[in-house]
Amino acid sequence: MINARYVLRIAACCLVGLAGCFSVAAQQKNSADSTFMQKVEQIGKSEVTSSIAKYQTERKEARQRMLLEAIRFEIQKAGLFLKQTVDTSDIVRDLAKSKKSYDIVIDGIFKNQGTHHTQRNLTVSDIILEQISISLETHRATLNSYYKTLSDSRFRIDSLSSDSVIYQFPTDSAAVIKYFKTMLSIMQEVAPLDSFITNAVSNIQELLQEMDMFAYKVHTARNEIEKLNTALSIHLGDREFPNLWEKPKNKRPFPEILSISRKKELLAIDFYVHDTKWRLLLFSLLFLCVSIFLISLKHRLKTEQLLQESNEGKLVVRFPLAAAFILTSSIFQFIFLDPPFIFSFILWTISAVCLSVLFYRYITGFWMRFWLIMVCAFLLAGVSNMLLQASRMERWCMLALQLFGTIYGLYILSSRHKHALKENKILYFVSIFTLIEFIAAGFNLFGRYNLSKTCMIVGYSGLIIAILFLWTVRLVNEGLSLATQVYQHPDKKLFYINFHKVGNKVPPVFYLFLIIGWGILMGRHFFIFRKIAGPLNNFLTTERTLGDYSFTINGIFIFVLILFCSLFLSRLISFFASEPDPTRGNTDRKGKVEAGSWLLLIRIIIISVGLFLAIAAAGIPLDRITLIIGALGVGIGLGLQALVNNLVSGLIIAFEKPVNVGDIIEVDGKSGTMKSIGFRSSVVVTADGSSLIIPNGDLLSQHLVNWTMSRNRKRLNLVIGVAYGTDLAKAEALLLTILKNEERIANNPPPVVLARDFASSSIELEIFFWMNDLRLGGIVKSAIIQQIDQQFKAAGIHIPVPQQEIWLHKPPTDTTNQ
Template sequence: MDSLAKVNAPPPVKVDSVSVFIKQIQSIGTDEYAKSVSKFESRKIYLRQHDLITAFKDENFKVKAFLNNGLNYSEIRKKISDFEELIPMILLGTDEHTLELHTERNLTVSTSIFREILGELNREKSKVDQFASQIRRSQYFLDSISAEEDLYLFPTDSLETRKYVFLLSEIAKESQPVQDSLKFYNGKFDTLQTSLNEIIFDLNTHIENLEFKRKNLNSTIFKYEIPSDSSRLFYTRNFKETIINSFAKERLNLLFYLNLYSTRIVVFNVLILVSWYFLFRLKRRANKTQELNTTDDAKIVLKFPFLSAIVIITGFFQFFFPNPPFIFHWITWFAASISLTLIFIGFLNRFWMYFWVFTVLVFLASGLENMLLFPSVIERYIIASMAAIGILFWLFISWKGKTDELKENRIVYFIWFMGVFELISLLLNILGRFNLSKSFLVAGYIGIVVGILLLWTVRLINQGLTIATKVYHSQEKELFFINFDKLGNKAPGIFYTFLTFGWTILVGKNFYSFSQISLSVSEFLSSERMIGSYQFSINGLFIFFVILFVSVLISKLLSIFSADPDAVTSSDQRKRVSFGSWLLLVQIFVISMGLFLAFAASGIPLDRITIILGALGVGIGLGLQSLVNNLVSGLILAFENTVKVGDLIEVEGKSGIMKSIGFRSSVVNMFEGSTAIIPNGELISKQLINWTTGKGRKLSVVIGVAYGSDLEKVNHLLHKILAEDSRIRLYPAPRVVPVEFSDSSIDIEVTLWVNNYGDFAFVKGDLLTRTNELFNQNDIVIPFPQRDLYLKTIPDGTNIATTEKGTDPQNTNQG
C-alpha cells in the first residue's frame, strides 16, 4: 500500500506509457500482497503462540494448586497396610480346617467387617482414581501444548527472537518442577492404584468365600451340630479367650461402621437434641399456660423431655442406617431401653415395673451372648439357661394374669412371641441345633424389647402432638412455625405400618433364611425385562413410584409450616405468614424435582418425557385449558404477591380470610363460617378486594341534631369521641362535617378509618352509643320524624274524615 501511494499517474496521451504503468502497478500489487500475507501469517503465529503460552501457564498454575491440595499418599498407604494386617484376625474361626463347628454369627460379623473395609477402600479408591486421572489429563494437556509446532516458529527479527527465546526458557524453568511432580505422582499413584485393586480383589474373594460358607452352614442347619468327641475344640476352648477374641471382632465391626456412616450418626444425635428442645419448650409452655397438668401420668412425655427424645428418635431413625451390625443395634436399643426404664419409674405399678426391668436385663444378656462368635459347650449351656429363664418368665406372667393393668395391652402379643421363641430355642438346643437355637433365643428377646420400644415411640409421639395442639393455638418461632392444626394430634396411620414392617425386619435379620428371601426378592425386582424395545426392571418402576410418592408426601408435609391464621392486620404479621403464599411454588418445585429424580433413578430414558409432554399438550388442547389456567393463575398470585395467605379479601361482595393458595384453587375462610374453594382463575379474572394491604376500612355515619343545636359544641363532642377510640386511625384524620338541612334535622357526617376490618361493626356501635350518651348529658336533641293529627267533629250522618298534616318536630300544637 505504501508503494502504491508513491506511484505517479500515467501520461495522458502515450499508449505505451500506459501499458508500462499498468505492469508497474501489477508488480507492486503482487509484492504488497506477498508482504501482507507474510505479515498476517506472522501475526497469526504470534497470537497462536500467545494463546498457547497463556494456556500453558494457566494449566501449570492449576496443577500446582491441585498438587498442593492433593491426597495424603502415606495415610492411604498406611490404611492399606493396617487393613492387610487385620485380615488374619477377621478370618479367625472361619477356617474349616481349624474348626469343626462354624457359627452363623462369626461368619456374619466377618463378612460385615470385610464389607465395611471394602466400603472404606472403595471410597479411597474413588479419590485416588480421580486424583490420578486429573494428573494424567494435566500431563497430557501440558505435553500437547509443548508439542505444538507454532510454539517453535521464531520471528525473523533477531531482537524479537531473542525475547521470545528468553520467554520460552523462563516458562520451561517454571514448569520443570511441575513436570517432575507430575511424573513422580503419576508413578506413585499407579503403584497405589495397583495396591488398592489387589486388596479390593482379596476382600471380594474373602466375602464370596464367607458367603459360600454361610450358605453351606445354613443348608445343614437342621442337622445335629454338636461334636460327639469330647476332645474337640468345642469342649476344650478357653472361654476367656472366646470373650476376648469375640470382643475384638465386634469392636472392629462397630468402629468401621461408625466411620463409614459418621454423617448419619451426627444427624441422629442432632435429631435427638432438636426433639428434646421441642419437648422442653412444650413443657415450659404447658406450665406457663396451665392448660395441662404436666404431672399427669398420661403426659409422661413432658416429665422427661430428653429421655423421651432418645426413645422417639431411636424408635424410627434406627431404620435409616443401612445394614448396621448387631452391636450397633444393641447399643442403640440399650440406650433407648434404659431411657424408657427411667421414664417408667413411678408410672408403672410394681409388678409391671419388675417385668420391664427383668425383660431389659435378659435382653441385654442375650445380646452379649449373641456377640460370642466362637462356639463352645459353655455357650451351649448359657443358651439353654437363658431360654429356660424366658419360658419360666412367660409362664409366670401368664399365671399371674395381670394383663388388665397394662398401659399398652398389645404388649401381651410380644410376651407370647418371646415365650414361644424361647421354647423353640430350648428344644433346638436339646436336639443339637446350635446355630438355630441361638437365633431363636436372641430373636425372642429382641422381639419383646424392640416391640415395646416401638409401641412407646408411637405413644410418646401421640402425647406430644396432643399436648401441642392444645397449648399452641397459633404458630410460634420457638416451635419452628409448625401448624399443629394441620399436623394433627396423633401419628399418621402409615407410621404404624412403617414401624410394624420395621419390627419384622429387625427380628427377621437374626435368621439367614430371611436374608436369603430378601436377596431373592431383590434379585427378582432388579432383573431386567423387556416390553417391545423398552427395557425396564420392577425395582426401577418401584423406585420411580416411591420417589414420586415421597416428593408428594414432602410437598404435603410442607403445609404444616404454613400459617392458617386469622386476619392479618399489620405488615409484620403479613411477613410472618408469607411462606404460605410461596408454598405453592415450593410444592411445585419439590414435585418437579421428584419427577425428574424418579426418571433418573429408575433408569427410564429422559427422551420418554417428550412423548408424555406431547400427549399432555394434546390433552391441554382438548380439555385441560381450565386446569392449566388455574395453575398459571396460582403461580401469578404467588409471584405478584397481590394477595397472601392470611389476607382479608372480598370476592363478589363476600369477605373472608385467604387460607391457602393451591395448585388448582385457593381456600378462603368466609366470615359466614363456611369455607369457599375458589378456582385461581376466578381470583385473577374477577375483581378481588384486599383489605389487608389497604389503609383501613372507611366508615361514614350520618348523625342528625335538632334545629337550634349548638353545632360547634356538637363538633367538639364528636371529635372527643373519635379521639378516645384507639381502633380509629389517626391518619387519614377523622372528619366531622355538617352536610345537609333535612326535613327533621341538621345532618352531620362523621367519616373515619378503622385499623382492623373486623372492628368495623364494633366501632360503629360504640360510636353511636357514646354519641347518644354525651348528647343526653349536654342536652343535645337527636330528632326523629313526627306527625300531628287534627281531629274535627262534623255533623251526624256524614262520614268522619281524618286529616293528617306533617309538622315540624319542634311544633307540638294540636287542634
C-alpha cells in the same frame, strides 16, 4: 520507516508497468534494450523468493515459540495438579488398614475355624468385607481419575514435543545459539516436573495393580463366605456340635475367641459409622427437634400450672430428653439400612436405659423389677450374640439364659400383678418370648448352636423392642394429648401446627407400621431374610430399556415415592397450618400474617424441590425434560392460558403479598375473610359463613380492597334527621358526647358531626367516626343508634317521621245547571 524490501518491490512493479506501456516503442528499439528488461525481471523474481523465505522463517519461529510455550504450560498444569490434587498417602494408609482388617476377618473362617462355622461370624465378616470392597472401589475410582488426568497430560506433552518444527534450526549461527538458549531454559524448567509426573504415573500404576490384586482376594473371600452362609442356612436344623453333655471335638481358647470377636465387632461398627455419618447427623437433628418440642411443652405446662404431682398422662414430659431418644430411636431407626448387630444393640440398650428412667416411681415395683431383669438378661444375650465362635462355656451360659427366660416368662404369665400393668399387650409378647426361649434351649442341648443362638437373641431383643414400641405409642399419644390441651391456638414456635387437627391419638396405621418394623428387625437375625431380600433387590435394580430410554423399577418407585411425599407434605402443611376462624374476633394477627404469607411459597418450594429430586433420583435425562417442557409450552399456547394465569397470579400473591391469609378483603362488592391461598384459586369466607372460591387471576385483576392493610381501620357514617326548629348546636354537642363516650370508636381522627341537607321533613345531620376494628362496625353502629334515640328523647329533640299532607280540593257546585 518504510522497509527497503517494499521500496524495491514497488520500483519493480513500476518498471514492469512502464515496460508494458511502451511495448510498441520497445519493439522498434535495438536488441540491447532486451538485456535491460531481463535484469529487471531477475530483480523482481529475486525479491519474491527472498520475501517467501523470510515469511516461512518467521512463521516457523512463531510456531516454535507457540509449541515451546504450550509444552511449558502443560508441564506446569500437570505439576500443579500433582501438588494440589494427587495425594495417595491417605489411599496407601487406608489400603494398609484394609489389609489388616482382612487378616482379622479371615481368622475364624479360613484359619482357626473350629468345629463348625457360626452364622454370626460369617455375617459380621461379610459386612466388614463389603465395606472394605466399597472403600477399595472408591479409592480405585480416585486413582483412575488421577491416572487418566496425568496420562492425558503426558499425551498432550508428547504430541507437542513430536512436532518436527521444533527441530528445524535457523540458518544463522547467532539465531541458532539464541534458539538453543531458549530451549535450554524451558527444558531446565520442565525437566524436574516431567520426572515428577513420570514417577507419579508409575506409582499410581503400581498402587492400582496392588489394589486390584487385593480387591480380587476380598471378592474371592466374599464369594466363599456367601457359599458357607448359604450352606449353613440350608442345613440350619442339622446338628453342628456334639450334645451339650458330650465332650467337644475341637476347642479354641475362650480368650482368643473373645479377642477376635471384639476386633471384628469394632471393625464392623467403625466401617458402618463412617459409611452412615450423614444418617447419624439426620438422626441427631431429629432427636434435637423432638427434645426441643418436649422441653417447650413441659415449660408451657409449668407456665399454665398444669403439671401436678401425679405423672399420669404426663410421662412424656417428665424426662424430655429420655422420652425424645425413645421416640426418635423407635420411629427413625429404620433410616439405618442393614446395620450390624452391635450398632442396633447399642441403640436398643440406650433406649432401654431411657425407658428405665421414665419408669422410675411410675410403675409398680413388681413390673419395675421385671423390666430391669429383662434389660439385664437382654444385655447378657446381646454380649453372647457378639461372640463369633462357639465355645462350651458360651453354650452353658446360653442355656442358663434360655432356661431363665422360659421359667421367668412362665412366672410372669402366672403372676397376680397383671392388673397393675400399664400396657396389657406386653403379655402377648411375653408369651412369644417364653416359647422361643424354650425352643432355643432344646436346640442348644442337642447341638443346633446357630439356630439356638438366633432364637435366643430373637426372643430377648423381640421382647425389649416390643415393649419399647408399645411405650412409644403411649408416649406419642400423651404428647399429642398434652399439645392439644396446651396449644389451643397455633403457635409460632411450632410452625403454626394446629394440634386440634392432628388429634390426640396416633392413627391405627401407626400400629401396623410398628408391627411390620418389629418383624423386619427380628427377620434381620436370619440369613434367609437376606437371601429373600437379595433377589428382590436385583429385580428392583436391574436396568431395563424401553426404546432409547433406560430405567429401573427401583428408579420408578423412588420417583413416585419422592413425588408423592412432596405432594403429601405440601398438603399436610396446608392442612395443619393455622386457618383463621372468621367467627372469632380476637385473633392473633401476627401469627396469621407470618403463617399465611409464606404458606403458598413453602408449598411451591416443596413441590418444586420434590420434582427435581424425583427426576434426579430416577435418572431421567434432561433432554426428556426439555421435551416435556416444550409440550407444556404448546399446551399453554393452545388452551391453558387461564390456568397459567391463575398459577402465575398465585406466585405474585406469594411474593408481593397484596393479600394474606386472615385478611379482611372486598372483591367485586363481596367482603369476607381470606381463608386460604392455593396454587390456582383462593377461598374467602363471607360474613354469612359461605366459602367463596375466587381464581387467583380474578383476585388480582378485579378491584381488590384489603381492609387489613390499613390495620382494619374504617370510617363509618350515619345520617340522623331532626325536626325543623331544633337547636342544631345542642343536637351536635349531644351527638359528639355520645360518640366520645363509645370506647370502641377511635379518638384519632376525632368524630365529626356535620349538617348535611334540608330534607323534606327534617334537617339531616351526618356523623363520621373511625373504627379500630371494622369487624365491630355493625355492633358499634347499633349501639350508637340506641344511644341517640334515648338521648334525643331525654333532651326533647324530635326525630320527625316523613309526613305528607294531601289537600282535597272540591270544585264549586254549578246551581244554574241544577
